[in-house]
Amino acid sequence: MPSKRRAFKQVLWIISLLQIGSALPTAINDNVNFDCVFTVPLDGHALKYNLCPLLKRGKFRVSRDVETPPSITRIHYDISLDDSIPWDGTLPSRDQCEQGTNVCMTVVSERPDHRLEPPRTIYVVPVAGNFPDRQLNVTAKLGQKVDSMNHAPLKVTFHGGLYMGILQKAIFTFMCDPSATETSEPVLLSHGDPLEDQGNHKLTWTSKHACPIDGYPEKQSDEPSKSTPVPVPNPSPPTTRAIGPGTVM
Numbered sequence: 481m482p483s484k485r486r487a488f489k490q491v492l493w494i495i496s497l498l499q500i501g502s503a504l505p506t507a508i509n510d511n512v513n514f515d516c517v518f519t520v521p522l523d524g525h526a527l528k529y530n531l532c533p534l535l536k537r538g539k540f541r542v543s544r545d546v547e548t549p550p551s552i553t554r555i556h557y558d559i560s561l562d563d564s565i566p567w568d569g570t571l572p573s574r575d576q577c578e579q580g581t582n583v584c585m586t587v588v589s590e591r592p593d594h595r596l597e598p599p600r601t602i603y604v605v606p607v608a609g610n611f612p613d614r615q616l617n618v619t620a621k622l623g624q625k626v627d628s629m630n631h632a633p634l635k636v637t638f639h640g641g642l643y644m645g646i647l648q649k650a651i652f653t654f655m656c657d658p659s660a661t662e663t664s665e666p667v668l669l670s671h672g673d674p675l676e677d678q679g680n681h682k683l684t685w686t687s688k689h690a691c692p693i694d695g696y697p698e699k700q701s702d703e704p705s706k707s708t709p710v711p712v713p714n715p716s717p718p719t720t721r722a723i724g725p726g727t728v729m
Contacts, residue, residue, distance in 0.1 A: 518620040518636065527622075527692040529634055531654065533662075534689050536562040542683070544668045551589045553602070555672035557681070558584045559650075561638070564609060575601060581609040582616060583638060583650040585681065587672045605674040607681050608638035608650045616640045623653055631656055631696050633684075641679065648679040654690035662688075 516532040539560035546553045558565055558577075565581050577584035587603040610616050617639040625632040634654040641648025652666060669682040 514616065514618040518634065520620055520622050520634065522622060522632070523697060525697045527696070528694060529620075529654070529690065530693055531636070531689055534654075534685065534687060538562060539565060540665070542666055542668055544672075546672070548589070550593065551591050553672065554588045554590065554599075555668065555670075556586045556588070557607075557668065557683070558586070559666075575604060577604060577606040577609075578611070580611045581606040581641075583607040583609070583641070583681070585672070585674065603643075603672070603674060605641065605643045605648060607641040607648045607674075609640045611640060611642075614640045614642060614647075629655075634690060643674045643679070646675060646679045648674060648681065650681045650683065653682070653684045655684060655686040656688075656691035657686045658688050658691055660687050 516530070516535045518529045518531065519526050520529075521527075539558065542557045542559065544555045546555065559582070560566075561582055563582075564579065565577060565584055567579050568576055583606075585603060585605040585607050586601065589600045589602055591597050608616060618636065619639075620634060620636045622632040623635040633656070636652045636654065638650045638652075639647075641650075664685065664687045666683040666685040669684060670677070670680070674681075
């Protein structure tokens, strides 16, 4: 009889472990494998850029506050391009981007005149990342040169996001400045609405690392280089989970 009780307890222990494991978030391949050295054509030349010091720097946050009386809207972009953003087991899944996200936008509203009132989460949007049905698909091309620029900027786009059925992507415009400090940060251009501008989240980043390794050719065209269109996956059908953890509250 004691041996049967021990066996029964072992079965209960195994069942408990299986239940705990099923309650945890599904594991996603967190490896972010892309080449941070980009080569783009320009007037018969090949411009080579080494963005590794910028893209492989680890997780950081870029924020902007917008006055929206009687509240303040705080727009946060958590960015981790060398690995996916770590999952926080202490937070509800709806308050953070799904696993595999590399660029996550969070928009929070606060009432300065109601200090006891907790902040209200408006958006949680996975902008870019690697997911089971969508990939990061990093692409690079030269942007349009304007009068105030000496050289055309480099545009690098990170795909994979999806929110309310709209594909999302992060577009970084890298501006060459040999005198920029090593700790330069990107600047937000977007307004914090994932439904605007067809899901394009725009940032500019001025850095010495945004300059070609071998410099620019002496003569440059004002026209940007042409790039191969990126295939866009079809959004998930209505019967599947298309929104992710981001929720409008």
